[in-house]
Amino acid sequence: xxxxxxxxxxxxxxxxxxxxxxxxxxxxxxxxxxxxxxxxxxxxxxxxxxxxxxxxxxxxxxxxxxxxxxxxxxxxxxxxxxxxxxxxxxxxxxxxxxxxxxxxxxxxxxxxxxxxxxxxxxxxxxxxxxxxxxxxxxxxxxxxxxxxxxxxxxxxxxxxxxxxxxxxxxxxxxxxxxxxxxxxxxxxxxxxxxxxxxxxxxxxxxxxxxxxxxxxxxxxxxxxxxx
Amino acid sequence: xxxxxxxxxxxxxxxxxxxxxxxxxxxxxxxxxxxxxxxxxxxxxxxxxxxxxxxxxxxxxxxxxxxxxxxxxxxxxxxxxxxxxxxxxxxxxxxxxxxxxxxxxxxxxxxxxxxxxxxxxxxxxxxxxxxxxxxxxxxxxxxxxxxxxxxxxxxxxxxxxxxxxxxxxxxxxxxxxxxxxxxxxxxxxxxxxxxxxxxxxxxxxxxxxxxxxxxxxxxxxxxxxxxxxxxxxxxxxxxxxxxxxxxxxxxxxxxxxxxxxxxxxxxxxxxxxxxxxxxxxxxxxxxxxxxxxxxxxxxxxxxxxxxxxxxxxxxxxxxxxxxxxxxxxxxxxxxxxxxxxxxxxxxxxxxxxxxxxxxxxxxxxxxxxxxxxxxxxxxxxxxxxxxxxxxxxxxxxxxxxxxxxxxxxx
Ligand SMILES: Nc1ncnc2c1ncn2[C@@H]1O[C@H](COP(=O)(O)OP(=O)(O)O)[C@@H](O)[C@H]1O
Ligand SMILES: [Mg+2]
Numbered sequence: 001x002x003x004x005x006x007x008x009x010x011x012x013x014x015x016x017x018x019x020x021x022x023x024x025x026x027x028x029x030x031x032x033x034x035x036x037x038x039x040x041x042x043x044x045x046x047x048x049x050x051x052x053x054x055x056x057x058x059x060x061x062x063x064x065x066x067x068x069x070x071x072x073x074x075x076x077x078x079x080x081x082x083x084x085x086x087x088x089x090x091x092x093x094x095x096x097x098x099x100x101x102x103x104x105x106x107x108x109x110x111x112x113x114x115x116x117x118x119x120x121x122x123x124x125x126x127x128x129x130x131x132x133x134x135x136x137x138x139x140x141x142x143x144x145x146x147x148x149x150x151x152x153x154x155x156x157x158x159x160x161x162x163x164x165x166x167x168x169x170x171x172x173x174x175x176x177x178x179x180x181x182x183x184x185x186x187x188x189x190x191x192x193x194x195x196x197x198x199x200x201x202x203x204x205x206x207x208x209x210x211x212x213x214x215x216x217x218x219x220x221x222x223x224x225x226x227x
Numbered sequence: 228x229x230x231x232x233x234x235x236x237x238x239x240x241x242x243x244x245x246x247x248x249x250x251x252x253x254x255x256x257x258x259x260x261x262x263x264x265x266x267x268x269x270x271x272x273x274x275x276x277x278x279x280x281x282x283x284x285x286x287x288x289x290x291x292x293x294x295x296x297x298x299x300x301x302x303x304x305x306x307x308x309x310x311x312x313x314x315x316x317x318x319x320x321x322x323x324x325x326x327x328x329x330x331x332x333x334x335x336x337x338x339x340x341x342x343x344x345x346x347x348x349x350x351x352x353x354x355x356x357x358x359x360x361x362x363x364x365x366x367x368x369x370x371x372x373x374x375x376x377x378x379x380x381x382x383x384x385x386x387x388x389x390x391x392x393x394x395x396x397x398x399x400x401x402x403x404x405x406x407x408x409x410x411x412x413x414x415x416x417x418x419x420x421x422x423x424x425x426x427x428x429x430x431x432x433x434x435x436x437x438x439x440x441x442x443x444x445x446x447x448x449x450x451x452x453x454x455x456x457x458x459x460x461x462x463x464x465x466x467x468x469x470x471x472x473x474x475x476x477x478x479x480x481x482x483x484x485x486x487x488x489x490x491x492x493x494x495x496x497x498x499x500x501x502x503x504x505x506x507x508x509x510x511x512x513x514x515x516x517x518x519x520x521x522x523x524x525x526x527x528x529x530x531x532x533x534x535x536x537x538x539x540x541x542x543x544x545x546x547x548x549x550x551x552x553x554x555x556x557x558x559x560x561x562x563x564x565x566x567x568x569x570x571x572x573x574x575x576x577x578x579x580x581x582x583x584x585x586x587x588x589x590x591x592x593x594x595x596x597x598x599x600x601x602x603x604x605x606x607x608x609x610x611x612x613x614x615x616x617x618x619x620x621x622x623x624x625x626x627x628x629x630x631x632x633x634x635x636x637x
Binding site: 093 | 228231232235238239535536539540541544545546547548549629630633
């Protein structure tokens with residue numbers, strides 16, 4: 001029996017929109033085991049991104065606890081959260097979220113700069129990673145010179161820069177055509193199967209859910225079904 | 228790591244070239260002004276001290292008028308031969324000599340200029356003049372007692388000089404020149420003295436000058452006094468002032484003459500220089516302040532434009548302090564680059580102005596005194612300015628919530 005790498009315990013997230021409180025999460029409970037590939041599905045606005053952001057330390061819960069590797073991250077200081085984001089988490093976003101003014105390689109090395117990786121080491125690692133996602137020929141290109149599929153592969157390479165345990169992918173194929181989307185999914189599966197990365201992926205697409213070991217169905221900020 | 232941040236910040240500046248340049252203009256102007264004017268001002272101070280330094284600390288100069296108008300302009304009640312004789316008898320006075328200065332039409336061949344003519348006192352007075360003004364003949368000889376219708380020319384008069392104050396044609400010893408229609412023989416050419424006013428003088432004997440310029444036998448423009456080595460120059464100064472007040476029948480505070488020590492003259496010019504410098508400093512300070520506000524504005528815009536990038540960097544592990552450092556370095560870098568450019572322009576402007584000044588006045592003394600500390604100080608100051616005005620935008624950038632920043636439209 002593998003142990004849980006992620007545990008959400010009665011997590012609430014309330015956003016204040018003017019005078020109204022919006023409960024994006026309403027007491028969500030959720031476990032992910034180490035090495036698992038989990039898909040989160042649900043209608044738009046059901047709180048999928050919010051949940052993933054909690055796990056990724058981009059945001060902290062209004063109420064409840066979030067455990068990552070047994071450590072409660074719900075009450076950590078900003079700099080400790082940043083530390084975890086940098087070292088233990090790799091993000092892949094629907095809109096790629098690369099920095100446009102620097103090259104593919106620099107986008108990847110930047111993640112390592114923040115962790116104080118020495119220059120030759122991070123250059124070498126960035127090249128390896130770009131090679132791994134079949135983008136060796138794009139090393140010095142800027143994101144604006146690349147197709148969506150290429151950008152997302154740069155983002156995957158960047159997510160792997162500091163060799164994190166957990167990959168969080170928020171609708172990673174949402175902005176891609178189905179063929180490119182499948183290629184990205186194959187990469188994610190490979191990361192899960194070969195490298196043992198724990199992956200949480202948010203998706204709308206039933207057909208992508210088959211890549212996952214487990215599907216969590218989210219509605220109105222709470223998990224209504226796991227399968 | 229700081230190096231990496233600096234590279235990243237530099238990249239940020241490069242990606243916004245036009246705006247970065249515009250931002251720097253205020254600082255560039257301010258630092259250019261500061262560097263060039265301080266350098267020129269220092270250079271002038273050195274030049275002035277060296278001009279007056281020669282006169283020595285044992286000499287006093289009495290002039291008619293308030294002392295600011297050039298002597299010989301005839302505005303003030305002139306000093307008199309009687310004043311001179313009385314001064315010679317003041318205790319502590321070793322030698323006193325009367326001088327006349329005037330301007331006259333001077334012609335050589337078919338070229339004519341208005342030149343400044345100065346009298347050479349006879350007797351002991353001659354030596355004070357020669358030593359005070361460092362007069363030495365580079366060709367021919369200096370004037371001596373009994374020289375009639377003879378002149379010695381200052382270095383910038385005799386041609387070949389870059390100065391605008393003299394003749395274009397070269398005048399050699401033995402040549403004849405016409406002064407107010409009278410013929411004079413050039414018996415000597417002076418060595419450059421280091422004082423551009425002295426270099427532009429034509430020296431002749433006192434009697435000749437009185438005749439040529441039609442000045443009465445009683446008048447003097449300037450009385451030069453050498454004080455006895457054992458005498459206290461301050462007391463001699465006071466005694467002469469007391470005497471002249473009595474002789475010229477004026478009350479204390481209403482003097483129509485001035486007794487000047489070389490130091491007082493230097494102080495006077497320095498304080499005039501200081502007023503000019505102060506004015507320039509104020510302008511420089513304003514443009515630097517405007518430059519600083521420009522940096523702040525640019526950095527705020529930059530934070531807005533890069534909100535998404537900030538969110539991205541936070542999502543891949545940047546701490547608040549990291550973001551702060553990035554923006555802080557960027558604004559410091561804008562400041563420093565502006566400062567470096569300002570320093571370069573300032574040096575260029577100072578040396579340029581100094582060489583124009585040398586051309587116009589024909590004095591090698593006018594130089595820009597560029598101190599390395601001034602340069603380093605202004606570059607460091609600009610860096611500081613950038614960082615100071617960059618603090619608030621950098622704090623704002625660092626405090627952005629990562630999720631909100633990532634949701635930013637761009
Ligand atoms: N920063 C925010 N401020 C206000 N409301 C928010 C914010 N983030 C999300 N929400 C709201 O919370 C709910 C869940 O959002 P989200 O987690 O993005 O949903 P999903 O990813 O499933 O589409 C939505 O109603 C959304 O409008
Ligand atoms: Mg979403």
